[in-house]
Amino acid sequence: MLSFLESVRSALQSIYAHRFRSFLTSLGIIIGVASVIAVVSIVQGLSASISKEFKGLGSNSLTVEAYTTFEEALQGKENVLGLNDYERIVTHIDDISNVSPMFAPFGNFGTTVRAGATSTFTQVMAVTEAYMESAQVFPAQGRFLRASDDKSRRRVAVVGSKTLENLRLTGDPLGQFIDIGGEWFKIIGITEEKGESLGFSKDNYILIPFSVGQVIAGTTTKLNISISFTVDDIEQIDAVQGRVTSLLRQAHHLKPGQRNDFKVQTAQQLSESFESIISTLTLVLGGVVSISLLVGGIGIMNIMLVSVTERTREIGICKALGAQRHHILMQFLIEATTLSLLGGLVGLLLGYLIGFGAAKLIPNFPDAFVPWWAIAMAFGFSSLVGILFGIMPAAKAANLHPIDALRYE
Template sequence: MLSFAETLRSAAASIRGHGLRSGLTALGLVVGVASVIAVVAIVQGLSHRIKEGFAGLGANSLTVKSYTRFEDKLQGRENRIGTADLDELVLRLDGVRDVSPVLPVFGPFGAEVRLAGKTAHTRVFATTPVYQYTRQNFPAQGRFITEADEKHRRRVAVVGAKLLDDLDATAAPIGKFVEIGGEWFKIVGVMEERGELFGISQDDFVLMPFATGLALLPDQVEPDIGITFNVEDVEKLDEVRDRATTLLRRKHGIKAGRENDFKVETAEQLTDSFASLFDTVTFVFAAIVGISMLVGGIGVMNMMLVSVTERTREIGIRKALGAKKRDILAQFLIEAVLLTTIGGAIGIGVGYALGYGAAQLIPSFPPAVLPWWATVAAFGFSAGVGIAFGIAPAARAAALDPMAALRNE
């Protein structure tokens, strides 16, 4: 009986002896693995950037936002979190600090901004001085909104670096006046740059005092605000979340058993939601692209069947010298697995290179990220293809009658 090392050496020698045929056979598997790895690397790169974005909220933060079912939206209904909800949380929720409302003043699509003859379109939010602490984002130039700005409803603005770049106003922006939605504001600060997410700049915005933003809303428009706050004791995070949920359900008159018209989420939950979504997308795309790996497996089976036919006399000689069925089975099965794992290894390298290159070619796209589990899965699947498509040819070789094999020319 041959040792495993000798069987492996024999398999490698057989693959080298038919280099061109082996290479063409492995090519199908290389293409399949490379396609899957490229898709996984690109999608996981997006997921990694999302997680980095939410990491800035901190482990002790909670976010409250309105929630409307899709069926209700179709009927024109829209739930909201208003200033009364904010007051309820500030007055009655213990164990929290840095309560920061965020109001999209001109709706989700923002407003036109003008400065010195230049025009840009950007998102416009109204918030309070503690926003910088809940979001861990601070001014790089000038100052942030102050309590005095809030109290007196001052027309001051803190802007993102991308907006200044669009307005050609990066040189000495502090103190300049900018027109936002037809109203004039004085720039008092420029926030730290945070890069891009999904190709969308996180530095393209305007912040103004919350009271000022409320005053700009038409009388008939009911505000819909998001509220972020920090929990003083992180170990009581779930307890505070439950109390906030109870307060808002009572405030909204939601009866027992009815679904909430709002969400209270931790930064970890927000991250996990996006991570789960991207993992699902990764799996679906990988499964679709992975079909091509089956084509590679069929090619392996075809090559191994040809190899068995060509080596019939060799098999007869080995059996005549005492080789057992399991020895012949192991020899051909190891050869198939070795071929597919080599193809898988090459495919992993090519796939990551393709994913990295594609991410670099797309403007503002996050770099590709290849998780360890994808590499392990690709190796495992490649070996599985070798076993699944190599077992039939190996079994056929093991079942050959030695006398008939010896008579074969």
Template sequence: MFSLIESFRSALQSVKAHGFRSFLTTLGIIIGVASTIAVVSVIQGLSYSINQQFEGFGSNSISIRSYTPRNERLKGKIARITPDDVEVISKQVEGVQFITPILGSNVGSTSSIKFAGNETFGQVSGSTYNYQSVQNIDMKYGRFLSYSDNLSRRKVVVIGEKVRTELALPKNPVGEFIQFAGEWLKIIGLAEEKGAFLGFNQDNFMVMPYSTMQGLNGNLIEPDIFVQLQLKSLENLDSIKEKITRILRKQHKLTTEDDDFKVETPEQLTSGISQVIDTLTIVLGGIVSISLFVGGIGIMNIMLVSVTERTREIGICKAIGAKRHHILLQFLIEAIVLSLLGGIIGIIIGYGLGFLAAATIPNFPPATIPLWAIGIAFGFCAFVGILFGILPAAKAANLDPIDALRYE
């Protein structure tokens, strides 16, 4: 224990005595660790934000959308979820608390909305009063769509904060009329602001009664409906998914063909995105960590020079009784200390760079450094110190004391 403490003291003394050289020696380690931590912090910050957003959707929700397999697309076939599918699911599937069809506009995923000479493009859809529950929408002003709105095909809409801002509508826009697809629609509600998610603004939307959207789309194109359900309990999640799959396969007259629809939960979406992010973290982290090996080679070179400079000192130490393992430990710990100091500085700089990068990108979540990243960084630095410090340490330990004392 005494020799270990003395080795640490000697290593720190040597680093302090040659401060500028020590800084240049660890520069490769600093750059490598800083790059790795910056990349990991930005990607993990994004991952944390995504998981938080999906938690807001609720783990007891299910979404159903059409999906055309590749071989069917080659035949010119396009799969659709129809109103009949929605009706059968709502009647035959038990354990569903809310179900709502979501019908998009036939002019595209983003549509033109106008007011008093101003124009914006937002996500326009038609749905029912259950849309508020499955999408977790809180109202800031006015009310949401009602059952009677859909029954009477009323030309009313609920908008998001982004649409209100872009159209320069009053702070409380309830009662104003906006134009969409040549029709004037009355605003009955403004939703609470949610902010951005994965680069998409969640407040850039307008929703109207499902029947009103049907009327605006006309009968020229068969509708393709997106469906969202909220379950009463998570206990029946798997059985409900299986039942929905059976119902839709029967509705679409599928026997041996692949499903032409997708039944998904937030956990599945989160899992898929997490796998992509984890792979990206490993790949990018692996690329930038190459500089750690470059830094390790720099440490080995300087330590070899240090052995040559301190040959006489090593000879004196051996002459007064220092054993081979004492010399080996002293130089090995010095290499590890240099590497770990570089790692500490690199972590601080890396987090700063990650935080700066996240703050610079608009609507990007803040950087987050997980504990495992810090642990890996320190462990890798220690490994580099041992790996590239062992050769200089062995060379110093194997010096002959008489030859070392004669060295000039």
């Protein structure tokens, strides 16, 4: 233990004596670790923000939507879900409630909405009364769509707060009329605010009765709906998901082994799919920027080899006074590892500051977040770099013959 402490003291003394050179030696590690931490903190901050949003969808909700593979899209094929699929789910699946079909009557990209001389572009969705519970969308003012609105095809609309802001409606918006794609609608409700994500508002939309959306779309348009519903008993969510999948496979005449042309997903599965994408993105980006850690390690090895050459006579004196091979090896190895660890610590702080600053510069971007495993990875990889690239110089110093070292000029 005494020899170890002496090696640590000697290594720190050498680093302090050559402060500027030590800083330049660690610079590669600092840049490498800072790059990795900055990328990881930004991506993980985004992941945490999106995961939080998925949790707000409700753990007992299921969403069914059409799925078209990339190969099928290249062939001009598009799989769709129709009203008959919705009716099958309502008729044949038990233990579910708040079943709501929905589609975009003006297209997925939305349409122009006008109020007086002001106009804006927003997404319009045709939904039923059940959509409120299945999608967790509640009115802050007024009321939500009712079954009677759908039955009588009333031209009424529930508007998101951001859309209302864009239209610059003065006074009480309830009861006022707006032009949606050339059709007049009466505002009956304003939904609760959900904020923004990645600079995009989650309150920029309009909901209209499903039957009205069908009329607007016309009979010539083939509807492609998505279906959302809640499972009464959360313990049965996997069983219900399996029954819906079997029902739709049978209805779509899919053979055993044939890929589904639809997706049945829970909010948790949607979150897991996103987290899988984020993990892959983190791994790829982290791997690219971590190449600089390899460059930093080579820099440490080069400087340590120079240090061994400079201190050859010192090593000879130590050996002549009785220093063993492992003492010399430990001293130079500790010096290389300390340089890497110091570089890792500075790089960690710098990387977080860069990630935090970059997240703040992007409007409405979630705050940077550094997970514990990223911190452990930064210090662990720094230590590994110091040990791996310090072994060669340390071994060279330890293997010097004391007589040759003392005669070195």
